[in-house]
Amino acid sequence: MPNFSNLFQKLLYSAGAILCFGAYLITQVAFTFPKSQLTTGRIIISILIACLCLLAIWKSYSYMLSKQNKWDFSPIFKTDGKSLLYALGGFILIIIVQLLVISIGGTNTSTNQETLSKLMGKTSPMFYVMLSFIAPICEEIIFRGIFFEIFFTTPSKRNLILGALVNGLLFGAAHDLHFDIFFIDYCFTGMVFSFLYLRTKNISTSVFAHMANNLLALLI
Template identity: 35%
Template sequence: MKKILKTLGQYILFIFIICLAFILDNVNGLLGWDPLFLKMFHKNNIYGNQLGLILILVSIILVLVYWLAYHLELKYKNNWEFKQRIKLNWRSLAIAIGGFVIIAISQFIIMHLLSKPSANQTGIANIIKNTGQIFDINLIIIAPIAEELIFRGMFFNTFFTKPTTFNFWTGSIINGFLFGYIHAGLSVQISSYWIMGIIFSMVYLYTKDIRYSMLTHILNNALAVILMVI
């Protein structure tokens, strides 16, 4: 009974974190590009970098909450033997960079096939325009850390917890779909984020260290921001 309650608690915690992330992602979007919110901030002399700084501070607080939840879950169950201590591993680094290269190639192909940016990409471009360059820090570093803690870290601590081949592939595919749905809904652009989510999951499960999937995610977002501003 005690084990069932702990497992149920994990499910509830994950669902709560996902809902919180979804709500705050939409709030960040409103703060960054909604005309009414921008008018309110401008009326109070809050512009560009100041608005970006506010969003970054909120994001940092959330990352700390996610990090704590992730490590508490690892203490309860860690069948995959995910690492918690920082240790440089050249093989893992190569996997992380290789994952980034695969994502970059796949995104290049999908971008040319669809020839239309997703609503998420359009929203991000508007946020960059209205919040100044300081918000790039959020997009490149803070957002990837937060998303990896939720979508890879907490996801595989809650679901597909046993290290089997079935769980590796099925978990990665379902994780990719969840990641894609949160970012693009059921639009045709979900394929782009779905592939990203699968690769991020594979990097995490192969290296057994969330810092390497964070690195892959950071490199991907950095490239995306560079392409948006040039």
């Protein structure tokens, strides 16, 4: 007999995930404007929107953890030596794979990176702030935190491996739908972030690795 209560919960959480992603998209729009429109008022509005969206996304994640937390994830955003070491290791692994992708892809870049490069040339510095700090937090809470409260909720080696694989595919599809070498790169990156989260039980680990990856992409 189907568990309708569990099914309803998954549908409710899925709807919450969609709303959180919508809030994240609103934040992206709020930080994407021309340099000529960079005013104190515009900066304040963008920051307020970001704070509200981040609060809504974090509250949704916290609520899900309070109702179901079989993996024993940390309910707070904490930083310790273990998390930083795992984040550094994950970041280095991602860089190694990205260098391999560059050697195979040559001078080509992903569609996502081309779009970002065009926007960075036209938008204000606020866009850099969004990419470096806000995007990693939002994406990790949604793609890792909330995802594993809906799918693969029972701790096991099978769910760790299969969950990281499916999550990586979802992350890759969200960043590049051309299914080329760059799609594989994004999938692998998503899988690494998933492993960091599942291994340390701490969302801050994948957030720091994600921030480092985005910052490096901006610097080069």
